[in-house]
Amino acid sequence: MKLFTQKLLQQPQVCFDTETTSLDPLEANLVGLAFSWEAHKGFYISLPEDQEETSEILSELKAFFQHEGIEKVGQNLKYDLKVLHRYGIEVKGPCFDTMLAHYLINPDMRHNLSVLSETYLNYTPIAIETLIGKGKQKISMREVALDQQVAYAVEDADLCFQLAQQFKTELAAAGNESLFVDMEAPLLRVLAGMELEGINLDVAFLNELSVTLDKDILQLEKDIYEAAGETFNIASPKQLGDILFGKMQLVEKPKKTKTGQYSTAEDVLSYLAKEHKIIADVLAYRGLAKLKSTYVDALPLQVSAQTGRVHTDYMQTVAATGRLSSNNPNLQNIPIRTERGKQIRKAFIPRDQEHLLLAADYSQIELRIIAALSEEDNMIAAFKEGADIHAATAAKVFNVPLESVSREQRSHAKTVNFGIIYGVSAFGLSNQTDLSRAESKALIDTYYESYPKLKAYMNSQVNFARENGYVETVLGRRRYLKDINANNAIVRGAAERNAVNAPIQGSAADIIKLAMIAVQKALDDQKLRTKMLLQVHDELVFDVYKPELEQVKALVKSAMENAFTLTVPLDVELGVGENWLEAH
DNA sequence: GAAGTCACG
């Protein structure tokens, strides 16, 4: 063991891979460790079931894992870091994660090791199912014969090591080394820390909510069955459509889905809700049922038995634009828009009486980015003055003084401002507002006349994509758009909207990622007890140790606003409270 | 496992 560690310490770069008993890092026990630092070669250390013995063996490897000078190569290193953390090992030194590297090389592809091996090494690795089976028959890696463990684990480490060499070349070719080294790789550690920390959930409060929701759901159910003249499954779109549009014939020409069913989607039903009480009831039922099943009843089941807290898993290689995603549970789509939904936010609370939740939101970051990138002076000026951007837009497009902009005008301007980022059409806008197609078209035309450089910028992005096959963010994160020159106008249109949207959404993602790294560094440097817990695209949430509140507020605001310099200032709004709703 | 729906930014 000593000799092996000595050997490891002589390498500039080592790939390692953990074999464990669970995909959940908080539950996973180590079964073995594979290493490779030379193509086609590797080693496997089998670890005993006795956790104390395993810890002793690991302590012999600490010098390697904690060595700042040795690059650690791996596939999805966030997982391995989290597992090793539970054994008291903090992995140090640069991380080269092949999954992350490939995400930068081509974000729209998949990034699992078998796909990567097949694509880049022309080799299909042993599938894990051949060892542990799948579904009900699945066994633990611990029960797999040692020779099979070795073959599988060493192969993975070897392939990963080989892929790393290729990906370094590819990253350099695209000019994405810094994006990897200075952003995605450091972020992996930040995310691991946030996930291990988890957030406190008021389960008793959610259980009370569940009871009151249930009462209201049952009442709505009763009313719906009465109006329908029969009982049926309201949650079945098929049955619901047959009742509303087949049996009751509430409209003459019901909209259908692509499979020929009656559509019962929200935007279809909400048109009819005023005329038919049953439809209003169905919408209310759906809303409450969604809250109950997806959040109120599901979240308490996600509280870890190990920590008593909720630990999401941030996916760093899923969203094609560079955003994170969150799952098991998804903490990036907790309700906030409706009154009933807001109640759920109250269940996210500080870790104890000595802490408060702090929420820090970028204000209008995507609009600021499009203003800066397009160099649209009218919009830039509005942001520099700290104006209400939607009101300022309304004043321009409706040609009225700022102070006489009506609520309705502001609301329409807001819809267009958001729509622009997505590449809205007159049809889309008229669907989102009470405006007709013609009114929508006029509004969009006036919008571009008011902000002429915006339109020029959007065209330039499409042209760039046509010529280069990709678009990029402020930090050079690429998204390839293979359909940008397609003959099919629908397919091409979608690619053109992506050409505009991806750099905007992706640049916002770049900026908050830089901010997260800066904030974490500041928290570490200043040796604070405050923890960063959540990221929701343009928002960060913290468990703040009360005595640190003023220091942390200043630090977070400054780190976020200065994460990246645009020709438009970035603005961060802070909120503090006894729960996530209050912190908004 | 696909389809439909709906929660968020």
Added chain:
DNA sequence: ACGTACGTGACTTCA
């Protein structure tokens, strides 16, 4: 004349 706003994840139904 065409179809129609970007990016996600989770739940339920149903074949």
